[in-house]
Each structure stands twice: as C-alpha cells, then as structure tokens.
Amino acid sequence: MTKHLYNIPGKSIDIGKQVSNYINSLTKPLGSLGRLEELAISLAEMKNESFPSVSPAGVLVFAADHGITDEGVSAYPKAVTEQMVLNFLNGGAAINVFSRQIGALLNIIDIGVASDLDHSDLINKKVRYGTGNFLREDAMSREEAEKAIEIGYEESIEIINKGAQCLILGEMGIGNTTASSAILALLSGKAIEALVGTGTGITEEGIQHKVSVIKQSLQNRNPDSSDPIDLIAKVGGLEIAGMTGAMLAAASMRVPILVDGFICTIAALLAKQLSPNASDYMIVTHQSVEPGHQIALSLLGKKPLLDLGLRLGEGTGAAVTYPIIQSATLMVKEMATFESAGVSQKN
Ligand SMILES: Cc1cc2ncn([C@H]3O[C@H](COP(=O)(O)O)[C@@H](O)[C@H]3O)c2cc1C
Numbered sequence: 001m002t003k004h005l006y007n008i009p010g011k012s013i014d015i016g017k018q019v020s021n022y023i024n025s026l027t028k029p030l031g032s033l034g035r036l037e038e039l040a041i042s043l044a045e046m047k048n049e050s051f052p053s054v055s056p057a058g059v060l061v062f063a064a065d066h067g068i069t070d071e072g073v074s075a076y077p078k079a080v081t082e083q084m085v086l087n088f089l090n091g092g093a094a095i096n097v098f099s100r101q102i103g104a105l106l107n108i109i110d111i112g113v114a115s116d117l118d119h120s121d122l123i124n125k126k127v128r129y130g131t132g133n134f135l136r137e138d139a140m141s142r143e144e145a146e147k148a149i150e151i152g153y154e155e156s157i158e159i160i161n162k163g164a165q166c167l168i169l170g171e172m173g174i175g176n177t178t179a180s181s182a183i184l185a186l187l188s189g190k191a192i193e194a195l196v197g198t199g200t201g202i203t204e205e206g207i208q209h210k211v212s213v214i215k216q217s218l219q220n221r222n223p224d225s226s227d228p229i230d231l232i233a234k235v236g237g238l239e240i241a242g243m244t245g246a247m248l249a250a251a252s253m254r255v256p257i258l259v260d261g262f263i264c265t266i267a268a269l270l271a272k273q274l275s276p277n278a279s280d281y282m283i284v285t286h287q288s289v290e291p292g293h294q295i296a297l298s299l300l301g302k303k304p305l306l307d308l309g310l311r312l313g314e315g316t317g318a319a320v321t322y323p324i325i326q327s328a329t330l331m332v333k334e335m336a337t338f339e340s341a342g343v344s345q346k347n
Pocket residue numbers: 073074075076080084171172173174175176177178198199200201312313314
C-alpha cells in the first residue's frame with residue numbers, strides 16, 4: 001500500500017476555539033443553534049479556516065458486483081447493479097435527483113461491475129468482474145483490494161481538484177449489505193444475528209439464511225480483523241474499498257466527508273483502521289434502518305444528524321443532509337454580531 005494514504009493531518013483545534021468564540025458573538029442566545037454550532041466548529045477544524053465553504057459537494061458513486069449473491073442473500077437480482085449504473089448515467093436514480101437539488105458534482109465509477117458497460121459519462125476503473133463468492137473463495141486478492149482503494153483515492157483527488165469542497169460517497173452493489181455485515185461482525189465482535197438486516201427487503205426467513213451464509217463464510221475465510229486489507233480481500237467488496245480510499249484522500253486534503261448509511265459507514269471504519277486521523281474529517285449524516293449501522297457508528301464514535309428511516313445507500317442520505325451542513329457554514333459567514341447589529345447582549 002502506498003504510503004501517502006496514511007498522511008492525514010490532525011484537526012486545527014485553535015481555529016475551532018476561535019470559531020466557537022465568534023459564534024458566541026452572533027445575534028442569537030448562546031448555544032441556541034445547537035448542533036449547527038458544533039458542525040460549524042468541526043468544519044473549521046477540518047478545513048483549518050474560520051469561514052469554510054462546503055459548496056459544491058462532490059458525489060462519487062462506486063459500483064461493483066458481489067459473488068455472494070449466488071447464495072440468495074438479496075431481495076433483488078444481481079443484474080440490478082448494472083441496470084442501476086445505466087439509470088445513474090441517465091439521471092433517473094435517487095442520487096441523481098438529490099445531487100441536482102444540491103448542485104453537486106456527480107461521478108459514477110465502475111470499479112467492478114460483472115459486465116461490460118459502455119457510456120461516455122461512465123468512469124471505467126473496473127478491477128475485476130465482481131467479487132468471488134466468499135462462501136467458497138476469497139472475494140478478491142490483496143492486490144485487487146489495494147488497487148480498489150487506490151482507485152478510490154485517485155477519483156477523490158480528481159473531484160476535489162475540480163472544486164468539490166466536501167465529499168459524499170455512494171455505492172451500488174447488489175449483495176453489499178452481506179459483505180458489510182461480514183466485515184462488521186469481525187470488527188465489532190458482535191453476534192451476526194444482532195447486525196444483519198433486511199437490505200433491499202428480504203423476509204425474516206431470508207434474514208436467517210443471510211446470517212447462516214455469513215457465519216459459514218467467516219468460518220471458511222477466517223479473515224484477520226486487525227488487517228483491513230485482509231477483511232476487504234476475504235469478505236469485502238470493490239465499491240467498499242473504493243469508498244475507503246476516497247475517504248483517505250479527502251481526509252488527507254482536509255476535505256469534510258459526509259458519511260451516508262450502513263455500507264458507507266463500514267468503508268469509514270476501514271479508513272479509520274488504516275489511518276485513525278481519517279475519522280476527524282467525517283460527519284455522519286443519518287441513521288440507516290440496517291441494525292448494524294448503530295453498531296458501526298458506536299465503533300466510529302459518531303452521532304448521526306438525522307433519522308429519516310432511510311435504507312437505500314447511493315449516498316442519498318448524505319445528499320439530503322447536505323443543506324443542513326451548508327446552513328452551519330452560512331450561519332457563521334452571514335449572521336451579524338451583537339456589536340455590528342447593535343443588539344444588547346445577555347444580562
Ligand atoms: C433498485 C435498487 C436501487 C438501489 N440503490 C441502492 N441500493 C442498495 O441496495 C443494495 C444492497 O442491498 P442488498 O445487500 O440487499 O442487495 C446496494 O446496491 C445498495 O446500494 C439499491 C437496491 C436496489 C434494488
């Protein structure tokens with residue numbers, strides 16, 4: 001793994017203190033903008049700027065297939081991954097709608113779809129044609145896991161260089177809640193039953209089957225939970241690895257990361273494992289319905305901003321939360337102070 005992935009600066013605590021004092025001089029009762037105030041301070045610490053901007057957001061959606069779908073772990077067929085990539089490229093998916101709404105830059109990356117796709121707007125970075133079925137074989141080699149992380153890293157640098165001031169990571173990969181649950185079981189040490197959920201909408205019986213597939217897979221593969229590359233290679237996914245790499249790049253460039261739901265949080269945990277400072281640059285946008293998400297968030301040490309009952313992925317929860325994060329930056333930038341507005345301060 002190339003060294004630069006680990007080169008992440010610490011947050012600027014001094015700037016945070018300055019901004020905190022400045023927020024207290026704005027025309028509102030002390031602390032009355034609650035978590036918006038915390039967000040404004042965090043963003044300043046991340047960007048090392050008193051008046052940071054998060055506009056425009058950059059959205060990267062990584063798409064890849066999962067061999068584990070052969071075991072019947074998703075409510076939808078594997079072919080939906082490819083079909084949804086075409087939907088993204090035609091502008092019809094939820095993430096397209098929300099990206100347009102917030103004026104975001106949006107890139108769709110094929111990092112491992114199991115078929116050949118041809119579209120001028122598709123970024124073709126296919127590492128392999130989907131992962132192996134990890135019940136029977138490793139999902140991928142270590143080299144492929146590292147390559148997928150590196151691709152995510154490069155795509156992130158590219159969209160940041162095009163002007164993205166914060167980063168939203170999305171994913172598309174039928175079967176990826178199974179891979180994510182397998183990784184989380186190892187990272188958390190929790191019972192698999194406690195963290196497996198419905199994904200795209202499997203039944204209670206389907207959930208039991210998914211649990212037994214994960215249990216058997218973990219016995220068969222026996223990944224080393226202290227080695228994130230081994231986790232990805234044995235039971236992970238190419239799009240998960242891509243998101244991990246993208247987060248490491250954003251953090252290294254002091255660009256805030258808007259973490260989406262369950263799958264994205266698993267990528268965030270892997271990024272944190274590779275480079276602990278990475279989590280200083282993460283804002284968790286919402287609470288996913290997937291039961292594993294709460295467990296993953298407690299490992300990440302973050303509290304989500306919203307709970308909208310979402311269980312989609314694609315980066316959608318992060319995109320719909322973006323305006324709130326933007327509000328935090330505009331509050332600091334545009335509000336008057338007690339002094340400038342001639343408003344009396346607290347008795
Ligand atoms: C039409 C459609 C669009 C989606 N967009 C995201 N996902 C989400 O569902 C998948 C994970 O769930 P599971 O592990 O149960 O397959 C991922 O592709 C995820 O991004 C979708 C799923 C479907 C069916």
